[in-house]
Amino acid sequence: xxxxxxxxxxxxxxxxxxxxxxxxxxxxxxxxxxxxxxxxxxxxxxxxxxxxxxxxxxxxxxxxxxxxxxxxxxxxxxxxxxxxxxxxxxxxxxxxxxxxxxxxxxxxxxx
Amino acid sequence: xxxxxxxxxxxxxxxxxxxxxxxxxxxxxxxxxxxxxxxxxxxxxxxxxxxxxxxxxxxxxxxxxxxxxxxxxxxxxxxxxxxxxxxxxxxxxxxxxxxxxxxxxxxxxxxx
Numbered sequence: 022x023x024x025x026x027x028x029x030x031x032x033x034x035x036x037x038x039x040x041x042x043x044x045x046x047x048x049x050x051x052x053x054x055x056x057x058x059x060x061x062x063x064x065x066x067x068x069x070x071x072x073x074x075x076x077x078x079x080x081x082x083x084x085x086x087x088x089x090x091x092x093x094x095x096x097x098x099x100x101x102x103x104x105x106x107x108x109x110x111x112x113x114x115x116x117x118x119x120x121x122x123x124x125x126x127x128x129x130x131x132x
Numbered sequence: 133x134x135x136x137x138x139x140x141x142x143x144x145x146x147x148x149x150x151x152x153x154x155x156x157x158x159x160x161x162x163x164x165x166x167x168x169x170x171x172x173x174x175x176x177x178x179x180x181x182x183x184x185x186x187x188x189x190x191x192x193x194x195x196x197x198x199x200x201x202x203x204x205x206x207x208x209x210x211x212x213x214x215x216x217x218x219x220x221x222x223x224x225x226x227x228x229x230x231x232x233x234x235x236x237x238x239x240x241x242x243x244x
Contacts (some may be wrong), residue, residue, distance in 0.1 A: 052231045054232055054233075056235075061237070062237050063224070063236050063237050063238050064222075064235050065235070069230075071231065109175065111175075118163055118180045118182070118188060119165070119177050119180060119188045119190070120167075120175075120177060122175035123174075
């Protein structure tokens with residue numbers, strides 16, 4: 022059972038465009054993390070959000086955790102070719118260290 | 133600070149064989165988790181160890197097992213390999229204060 026659905030599944034855009042990736046669930050999470058994965062490598066942590074309604078900004082990336090802690094979004098402003106990769110959201114429930122990963126969004130940014 | 137190290141990077145095994153994968157976490161990290169990544173199922177949680185104790189286990193058959201040593205290094209074992217076990221196996225570690233995990237580069241297992 023996949024508890025975290027990401028949309029869109031694929032995204033192909035030109036450099037300079039803005040984009041938003043969504044991560045939705047019917048379950049509540051104690052924290053939500055976003056990772057980016059490049060081919061042949063493991064996921065790299067971008068951010069962790071823990072408070073409902075929390076917004077975190079990392080340069081051109083803005084992350085938001087839904088008020089009810091069931092969903093999250095990642096917004097990239099002025100995408101660059103270096104943003105290309107697989108974006109994964111992952112939620113933790115309770116005090117467990119088990120992460121439930123989303124279905125993934127594959128982003129391709131063209132010059 | 134060295135990252136999470138997984139060995140080997142690539143492995144080809146025959147159906148029915150068994151395999152052992154190794155993971156060395158970041159120094160000082162006591163929590164180690166294992167995930168299986170496939171194109172069809174994405175990243176699926178296998179198990180998590182903390183101070184040599186398995187704290188969580190995912191929905192995988194008993195052919196998948198693991199352990200953690202006193203130095204926090206971890207191994208996972210898959211017995212009686214099946215074609216469907218072909219995947220990227222990822223190990224991740226974290227310390228007790230931060231939520232986020234640091235992943236290794238993974239072991240690509242191909243079962244033929």
